Amino acid sequence: MLRLAVPNKGALTESAQAMLKEAGYRPRRDSKELVVIDPDNSCELFFLRPRDIAVYVGEGTLDAGITGVDMLADSGAPAEEIMPLGFGVSTFRFAARPGAFATVKDLQGMRIATSYAGLLGKHLAEMGVDARVIKLDGAVETAIRLGVADAVADVVETGTTLRNVGLEVFGEPIAHSQAALIKQAGAEETPGVRQLVRRLQGVLVARDYVMIDYDIRAERIDEAIAITPGMEGPTVSPLHREGWVAVRAMVPRKGHQQIMDQLWELGAKAVLATAIFACRL
Numbered sequence: 001m002l003r004l005a006v007p008n009k010g011a012l013t014e015s016a017q018a019m020l021k022e023a024g025y026r027p028r029r030d031s032k033e034l035v036v037i038d039p040d041n042s043c044e045l046f047f048l049r050p051r052d053i054a055v056y057v058g059e060g061t062l063d064a065g066i067t068g069v070d071m072l073a074d075s076g077a078p079a080e081e082i083m084p085l086g087f088g089v090s091t092f093r094f095a096a097r098p099g100a101f102a103t104v105k106d107l108q109g110m111r112i113a114t115s116y117a118g119l120l121g122k123h124l125a126e127m128g129v130d131a132r133v134i135k136l137d138g139a140v141e142t143a144i145r146l147g148v149a150d151a152v153a154d155v156v157e158t159g160t161t162l163r164n165v166g167l168e169v170f171g172e173p174i175a176h177s178q179a180a181l182i183k184q185a186g187a188e189e190t191p192g193v194r195q196l197v198r199r200l201q202g203v204l205v206a207r208d209y210v211m212i213d214y215d216i217r218a219e220r221i222d223e224a225i226a227i228t229p230g231m232e233g234p235t236v237s238p239l240h241r242e243g244w245v246a247v248r249a250m251v252p253r254k255g256h257q258q259i260m261d262q263l264w265e266l267g268a269k270a271v272l273a274t275a276i277f278a279c280r281l
């Protein structure tokens with residue numbers, strides 16, 4: 001039985017739940033459901049706050065969970081990343097009023113508001129900066145205006161939230177983050193976790209690749225294969241037409257139109273691109 005923690009609130013929720021649904025796990029019926037039993041996949045899904053997920057997984061009460069890499073680091077829980085999931089991509093950065101500070105060194109003796117006190121504390125210690133960390137639950141950007149802090153350390157994706165309150169990032173990013181599947185540090189992956197990993201890898205590949213089919217003259221096959229090498233070499237089959245072959249290969253979704261143009265230039269016919277619904281590689 002796989003026991004998996006899934007974010008029930010915040011920026012990761014929708015993408016995490018969509019990804020699990022695509023991987024064949026039972027979705028929850030409404031946002032009030034906190035546990036979903038999925039007997040077809042021998043799985044129990046626990047919907048928890050993203051900040052708490054590393055704690056449960058670190059304690060070993062759950063086999064795996066989905067949370068942000070920044071939250072994992074912030075928790076200090078004995079949990080580790082199994083695989084990145086490609087969503088919830090953000091940086092964790094310092095921000096303040098324009099021109100107030102240039103580097104982290106300028107924060108000596110200052111007050112810094114954040115929801116990620118663990119992550120910030122570690123970074124300040126590494127940089128040898130002695131500052132006061134003001135721990136807030138959210139909307140930390142407002143802390144400067146309200147006179148509670150001189151700078152903030154927070155999640156930045158598009159930068160819109162900072163711009164809206166007249167703040168600017170400064171210094172190097174403290175951390176880069178995205179959603180990840182995590183497990184207890186040093187724990188062996190259970191069969192349920194291994195199956196989940198294969199399915200999630202399948203979802204990522206199905207999203208990032210398309211299948212290309214085309215017919216080409218046999219004498220041009222080497223040039224065509226150079227354009228569509230596939231994952232483990234393309235499938236080349238005889239065509240019921242003298243001197244022609246049919247080719248099938250996976251290509252990255254990004255740029256597949258250019259690949260189709262190049263194949264056409266080479267004399268390929270019936271060039272088709274189709275979406276991959278699910279896969280195991």
Ligand SMILES: Nc1ncnc2c1ncn2[C@@H]1O[C@H](COP(=O)(O)OP(=O)(O)OP(=O)(O)O)[C@@H](O)[C@H]1O
Pocket residue numbers: 009010011012049050051067068069070071088089090138155156157158177178
């Ligand atoms: N705008 C965003 N874009 C991308 N990732 C984000 C964004 N906001 C938060 N995250 C990431 O999502 C994860 C969870 O953060 P989130 O802000 O959703 O949790 P929370 O603050 O506990 O919840 P809430 O904001 O609902 O109170 C973190 O890893 C964070 O890096």
Ligand SMILES: O=P(O)(O)OC[C@H]1O[C@H](OP(=O)(O)OP(=O)(O)O)[C@H](O)[C@@H]1O
Pocket residue numbers: 010011137138139140154155156157158159160161162
């Ligand atoms: O750079 P942006 O695209 O503007 O995104 C970053 C914002 O998104 C998150 O806020 P959230 O909505 O989770 O609120 P919170 O601060 O209360 O957690 C984060 O804390 C930033 O405030």
Ligand SMILES: [Mg+2]
Pocket residue numbers: 010011138
């Ligand atoms: Mg938040």
